Amino acid sequence: MSDPRIDIIRRLARRPNNPALGRTIQKSRAEDIASAFALLPLAAKKSIWNSIQDQEKAAEVLASIDEQELVEMVEYIGVAKIAMLLSLIEVDDATDIISELPVELQKKILSIMEEDDRTQVEDLLAFPEDSAGGLMHLDVLQCDSQSTCRDAINQLQTTKNVEMAFYLYIENQSQHLVGVISLRALLTHPPSTKLSDIMITDLITVHPEANQEDVAKLVSRYDLLALPVVDHSNRLLGLITVDDVIDVIQDIANKNMMLMAGMNEEQDPLNRHVFKAFQQRFTWLLITLIGGIGMAEMIGMFEGSLEANAALAGFIPVILGTGGNVGTQAATIAVRNIATGHLGGRGSFSLLFREARVGSLLGLSFALVLGSYVYFTGSPMLAIAISASIMVTVVSAAILGMLVPLTLNKINIDPAAATGPFVTTGIDLVAILIYFSTCRIIIP
Amino acid sequence: MSDPRIDIIRRLARRPNNPALGRTIQKSRAEDIASAFALLPLAAKKSIWNSIQDQEKAAEVLASIDEQELVEMVEYIGVAKIAMLLSLIEVDDATDIISELPVELQKKILSIMEEDDRTQVEDLLAFPEDSAGGLMHLDVLQCDSQSTCRDAINQLQTTKNVEMAFYLYIENQSQHLVGVISLRALLTHPPSTKLSDIMITDLITVHPEANQEDVAKLVSRYDLLALPVVDHSNRLLGLITVDDVIDVIQDIANKNMMLMAGMNEEQDPLNRHVFKAFQQRFTWLLITLIGGIGMAEMIGMFEGSLEANAALAGFIPVILGTGGNVGTQAATIAVRNIATGHLGGRGSFSLLFREARVGSLLGLSFALVLGSYVYFTGSPMLAIAISASIMVTVVSAAILGMLVPLTLNKINIDPAAATGPFVTTGIDLVAILIYFSTCRIIIP
Numbered sequence: 001m002s003d004p005r006i007d008i009i010r011r012l013a014r015r016p017n018n019p020a021l022g023r024t025i026q027k028s029r030a031e032d033i034a035s036a037f038a039l040l041p042l043a044a045k046k047s048i049w050n051s052i053q054d055q056e057k058a059a060e061v062l063a064s065i066d067e068q069e070l071v072e073m074v075e076y077i078g079v080a081k082i083a084m085l086l087s088l089i090e091v092d093d094a095t096d097i098i099s100e101l102p103v104e105l106q107k108k109i110l111s112i113m114e115e116d117d118r119t120q121v122e123d124l125l126a127f128p129e130d131s132a133g134g135l136m137h138l139d140v141l142q143c144d145s146q147s148t149c150r151d152a153i154n155q156l157q158t159t160k161n162v163e164m165a166f167y168l169y170i171e172n173q174s175q176h177l178v179g180v181i182s183l184r185a186l187l188t189h190p191p192s193t194k195l196s197d198i199m200i201t202d203l204i205t206v207h208p209e210a211n212q213e214d215v216a217k218l219v220s221r222y223d224l225l226a227l228p229v230v231d232h233s234n235r236l237l238g239l240i241t242v243d244d245v246i247d248v249i250q251d252i253a254n255k256n257m258m259l260m261a262g263m264n265e266e267q268d269p270l271n272r273h274v275f276k277a278f279q280q281r282f283t284w285l286l287i288t289l290i291g292g293i294g295m296a297e298m299i300g301m302f303e304g305s306l307e308a309n310a311a312l313a314g315f316i317p318v319i320l321g322t323g324g325n326v327g328t329q330a331a332t333i334a335v336r337n338i339a340t341g342h343l344g345g346r347g348s349f350s351l352l353f354r355e356a357r358v359g360s361l362l363g364l365s366f367a368l369v370l371g372s373y374v375y376f377t378g379s380p381m382l383a384i385a386i387s388a389s390i391m392v393t394v395v396s397a398a399i400l401g402m403l404v405p406l407t408l409n410k411i412n413i414d415p416a417a418a419t420g421p422f423v424t425t426g427i428d429l430v431a432i433l434i435y436f437s438t439c440r441i442i443i444p
Numbered sequence: 445m446s447d448p449r450i451d452i453i454r455r456l457a458r459r460p461n462n463p464a465l466g467r468t469i470q471k472s473r474a475e476d477i478a479s480a481f482a483l484l485p486l487a488a489k490k491s492i493w494n495s496i497q498d499q500e501k502a503a504e505v506l507a508s509i510d511e512q513e514l515v516e517m518v519e520y521i522g523v524a525k526i527a528m529l530l531s532l533i534e535v536d537d538a539t540d541i542i543s544e545l546p547v548e549l550q551k552k553i554l555s556i557m558e559e560d561d562r563t564q565v566e567d568l569l570a571f572p573e574d575s576a577g578g579l580m581h582l583d584v585l586q587c588d589s590q591s592t593c594r595d596a597i598n599q600l601q602t603t604k605n606v607e608m609a610f611y612l613y614i615e616n617q618s619q620h621l622v623g624v625i626s627l628r629a630l631l632t633h634p635p636s637t638k639l640s641d642i643m644i645t646d647l648i649t650v651h652p653e654a655n656q657e658d659v660a661k662l663v664s665r666y667d668l669l670a671l672p673v674v675d676h677s678n679r680l681l682g683l684i685t686v687d688d689v690i691d692v693i694q695d696i697a698n699k700n701m702m703l704m705a706g707m708n709e710e711q712d713p714l715n716r717h718v719f720k721a722f723q724q725r726f727t728w729l730l731i732t733l734i735g736g737i738g739m740a741e742m743i744g745m746f747e748g749s750l751e752a753n754a755a756l757a758g759f760i761p762v763i764l765g766t767g768g769n770v771g772t773q774a775a776t777i778a779v780r781n782i783a784t785g786h787l788g789g790r791g792s793f794s795l796l797f798r799e800a801r802v803g804s805l806l807g808l809s810f811a812l813v814l815g816s817y818v819y820f821t822g823s824p825m826l827a828i829a830i831s832a833s834i835m836v837t838v839v840s841a842a843i844l845g846m847l848v849p850l851t852l853n854k855i856n857i858d859p860a861a862a863t864g865p866f867v868t869t870g871i872d873l874v875a876i877l878i879y880f881s882t883c884r885i886i887i888p
Contacts, residue, residue, distance in 0.1 A: 029666065031665050031666055031667075032665075035665070153631055156632065157631060166626075166627065182610075183610065183627045183628060184600065184627060187597055187627070187631070188601045220687075220690045220694065221475050222473065223475075223690075224687075225686070225687075242669065242686050242687075242690070243664075243667035243668075243669075243686075245690070246663070246667075246686070246689070246690060247664070249693055249694060250664065250693060250697075253696075253701075254780055257697075257701060257704070257779070257780060258780065260701070260776075261769075261776040262769065262773060263773055263776070263777075274801045274805070278805040278806060281770075281773060281802065282805075282806060282809055285766065285769055286813070288765055288766065289762065289814065291762075292759075292761055292762025292814075293762065293814070293817055295758070295761040295762060296758035296761070296762060297758075299757055299761075300755065300758050303754045303755070306754040307751070310747045310751045310757075311747070312757075313743055313754075313757035313760065314739070314740035314741070314743035314744050315740055316760050317736055317739040317740070317760060317761075318733065318735075318736025318740060319736075320761055320764065320765070321736050321764070322729065322732065322736065325705075325729055329706065329707055332702060332704075332705040332707070335701075336701060354721075358721050358725065361719070361726075362726060362729065365722075366729070369733060370733065370736075370737070373737055424769070425765075428761060432761065
């Protein structure tokens, strides 16, 4: 699934002093050039960078490359040149670039930026990166509600480039946001029409401190192209556009996937710091390792049963494995439904009840399959013990797997975060206890 | 994280003959009404439906509810009324609704739709739902390249409502798509300017048979608001808008998450057919159950070692668990990078090499932790055997976990689909073999 537009840049950049590289770069989009940076050696990155002639394109490339590459390039390019390039792009993109740099570099760059730009960047840096304020653009088309369509069109013709130039936001005389008009509506009404007569007043807005997950939900549910950010007096601060929200949605999806496997989102494979990756994963795996030692201790308590019947050991993996799988499925369903916001009112309860019923059916079937196998290859008593164990384990796994993320969500902990290690280790411990206790009771 | 806008509808709908419901429905957006349908009993759904007075809003609600609810409501409302409601919304939305219905219902509704609408719906139904053709809208603003800005604005003022009214697509005299102009550009150039002089010619387009994953990648990489769909002679067929792509991105994320836990995307919890859910999950879990029986057989071969040293059984869970976790992490990293398209050229190789190094570090650390525990609580020989086993298991798990999805992707099988069951079962079997063989060799 590699992309020819990106591959050709990569291939050309690997050969030093290649004149074809310059020609290709000139025809390439900034996004493709940025994608080509990933996984290339530093020398090749430098060749690509030096082949970009258009300064604005160069700045856009900086805005699109990954954090680690950005730091590398900023060090190579030097702060003076960077400050110049940042002045060529939108303030919010410049802010995004600056926010990814180490603090000392940030200070150096800010100190040589122009007064106006610096103040705006500093204002934006004050909002957390994952809040509505951190996502918003500052340049918004605004008009007074008493103006006419003609006034608005005149204003449009004289305004510099703005980010989302398809909507015109309308404020009243106290500068409160009161409505929105699409460019299309401006064109299809007589020039003397007052904006307040044709504006849409039923606006969806957010406050700057709203988190990015909620922003993504609003944009996706109401199919918005842009979402105005207002302060608590309903004054327009900025605008979040749908393209930034797409990035948020992909980030959230990645984060959930990584969290469920016990890694955090910074586990970026393009990040070459193997030792850092190891550290992050080790911490989480250590929990399960300690859980594993707990299990060894627990199994040790049943050493008598094991010495009397060594075949019992053989079924440990299948009991634990099936319990773990059913638990993970239940947790995934819960996390997914929390993420899509499908759980309101009694939703959690019906979800749990449904999962308990599916779990019972699964438990019964496994008891039947595994029980028959043991019956025909081992003893009837062992068959009963193992059937009972897997049945109870699977049902408990289904309920626990769903209950843990639902509970975490209720107490405002990210449900995906803790789902992996705790559910798995918890279910394993419960399963071992159920298995050996059942065996001890049933097999004399 | 429940939404008050939705919860209030749900609460009111549960009480029969509630006059407040009608008032709330009238003030609510179609998307919120549709969300409220989920998980409600049929009677409450009917009350909501009957409270919707605006016919167009009713049609929009139908377009937003889930498949199962849609079928339920269509049966309640009747085909004649449905056909009428479908004529009120965009053809592509109507097609989406029809495509979710059983074939007999589709035929009935199509047969009573008006000729014009029917032909368009039938044309759209011919494209697979998950292709660019299945995603596109048919109403696009088009203009001849020889027209002027004035002509274009006149045309805009007389065209009915279209889906993405911010871009005007330009075709030449042979009806080939040659450029695009934003509404803003129309406003900021003198009325007599020829469109061909100001249009942007560097267009990104797709063919109707492109799959939706590729559409999503293009829209997200280039921050597009709309993506034109053209045939192989470069004639404009339709337009894909960013709001539909957001749905695709969320579907893909959900699908990957569900697939990795061994469920398919139809595992919708709002779907109440417990038995169907059971069937789908059972099939996959059966594979791991059979793998588990294989493990029992394998452990049985080492019954001699187990009878001599029952403590060996205690470490089965931790060896399998750690191997499984590391394997899942590796697989998640691989799936994520395949999905984001970060793997081009030598990317797969560096990813694998990096994972092998992280795996070695993890294996070494676990060997140290677990070995020390066994050394102080058991025998030195057992400590060496268990350290060696966990080390080899973890490294194999890291490599296998990454290799399986990378290989599946190379041979064009969805890497997320097979990652869960096969990797887990495979790693488990390898781990058991490594563990007992090592123990037999090291412990006399």
